[in-house]
Amino acid sequence: MDPRVREHAAVLVDDCMDVAAEDDVIVIAPSVADDLVVALHERLGELGAHPLTLWNDSTALRAYFRAMDPADFRLPEHELAAMEAADVVIMIGGSENVAETSDVAPETMSARSRAREPVFNTRVEKRWVITQHPAPGNAQKAEMSTDAYADFVYDAVNKDWEAQREFQAQMVQLLEEGEEVRIVSGDTTDLTMSIAGMHGENDAGTANMPAGEAFTVPRPESVEGEVLFDKPLLRQGRELTDVSLTFEDGRVVDYDAAEHVDLLEATLDTDEGARSLGELGIGMNRDIDRFTYNMLFDEKMGDTVHLALGDAIDDCVPEGTTANESAIHVDMIVDMSEDSRIEIDGEVVQQNGTFVFEQ
Template sequence: MDPRIREHAAVIANHSVDLQEGDTVVVDAHPVAEDLVVALFEEIGDAGAKPLWTVKRAGKRTSRAHLKAAGEDFETPEHELALIEETDVYIAVRAGPNATETSDVPPATNTAYQQAYRPIMEERLGKRWCLTQYPSPGNAQLAEMSTEGYENFVWDAVNKDWDDQREHQEQLVDLLNPADEVHIVSGEETDVTMSIAGNAAINDHGKFNLPGGEVFTAPVVDSVEGTVRFDMPLYHQGREVTDAFLEFENGEVVSHEAEKNEAVLTEVLETDDGARRLGELGIGMNRDIDVFTYNMLFDEKMGDTVHMAVGRAYDETVGDENEANDSSVHVDMIVDMSEDSFIEVDGETIQENGTFVFE
């Protein structure tokens, strides 16, 4: 076994989920990631915890078969909810032989399923959890990399000094937490302002998403004004959406377009009322992620980027006096900030062309 796999498992167990004796642990992973599952089971055994391996999350062929057969008629699967209710730790491993397996599932079917599945998602988010990636050939192909090149990319981004990364990112947290307004400009089409007053900036240093490498917060729901051109592709429900464009007034998307698969973007925005508002503003800070891979777990952490998510806001980012945007979706989209761009906080430039004032 590649020693980097055991290092990956150790980071998950000891840093991301803080594994404890007696914990009940669900590891949700495709069989292609078996080596990482084996290494995780070693860590779980050493801790005196109790593991269960499932393939629900990454079983794309089975998910496709179920979704295409079921249409749009879904109820929350109570037996799966019961499993998560009895679980202390949930570890999800992304991997698979075909990253586009669900590309022919109708968007409306995916939306209906997400709405039915939401109670399970909410329950999972209340546990100690980690979402990570195993470098499978299918994901390497999507990233247009060799298998070995993708392995190096994944483990360079994952197996790092997370205490050092946390300290680096805390400098941005200190700038955002007391702030009222953020102004983001990139190129000729992205010029957007939003209030973050009273909301918290969260330092993502590998505790939940692994790799980590971002600072994120929530906009005040009705404060977003302006336009954004997301010039990096979005890969959603097995489909590529390119050059998505959103215009905001009073916090709500009032017009949108995309060069490719605009219907997918429309379906996301029409999911529910909250899907037309931003639930997250995130700023990428992981310099070991330096190429775009069509995998949001990595791409949103890339240095020289910001991302914004329509839909659900994370509870920990929303202050007690503010409203949390509510939705059954949370869809991230990315803006390249490496050239002709800046971020201002309360009128002061904190980043220009991807470089922070503290770098």
């Protein structure tokens, strides 16, 4: 086994989740990540914790989804019971074929998301982390050799997270103190939103690994303007490109994409909250320096902003404050490296990818 796999497992168990002997741990993983699953079990065993592995096989899921009538989806009570009993949830990405579910109807996937919403809501209340195993399907989509992709993944995971936290804290403070954000990129994006009273959060190695962003939640009714997501989104095995959204009173009133508009439409129609934003994130990880069609990495790239349709991140929402609710949380990315700026309360805090505190 590559020694970096055991190092990755230790980062997840010890640094991200701080697992102890009394913890019941769910590991959700594809079979292609079995080395990391083995390393996780080894480390959990050393601590005396109790793991349960749920295999997430995309080929099996494709067969199930294509056979399933969308009207027959219901809450999976057994999965909910397992999630309720868990203390920690570790989710691992990795694929032999990133397009395995590309021929599943979008309406089927939306129906499943609605049925599983209580599972999702329970999971986010736990200590949880999402990570990536360097699988060949992901390497191929990134146009990298498997070995080069492994180097890319482990370089992004194994870094000085305390230094990264201090760097990002400067942006988090601006979000904490600000009331209105404006995002401008070329002639295609000019979007404003209120973040008044919302918390800024520092993603530096807990819920995401790799981490590397500052984020907050917009007040759902405040979002106005147009945005073009000029980085592709790989969703349900399909590539959504040049997604454009127009917001009025916080809701998407017009939309388009270069292809797979049906998938975009089904996503927006998932439920009432799917047409509003649940996150504003600002990428700040300079070690993620290339686009790889993997949102866990791509949304952390320096010189990017991402916005998420759907469910708001609870940690950013003060008690008693209304925020968006949905069965989905779908991130999409704007390249901010050229002819772009982020303003907070009228002051430019990033110009063409460079933050004011980097100058």
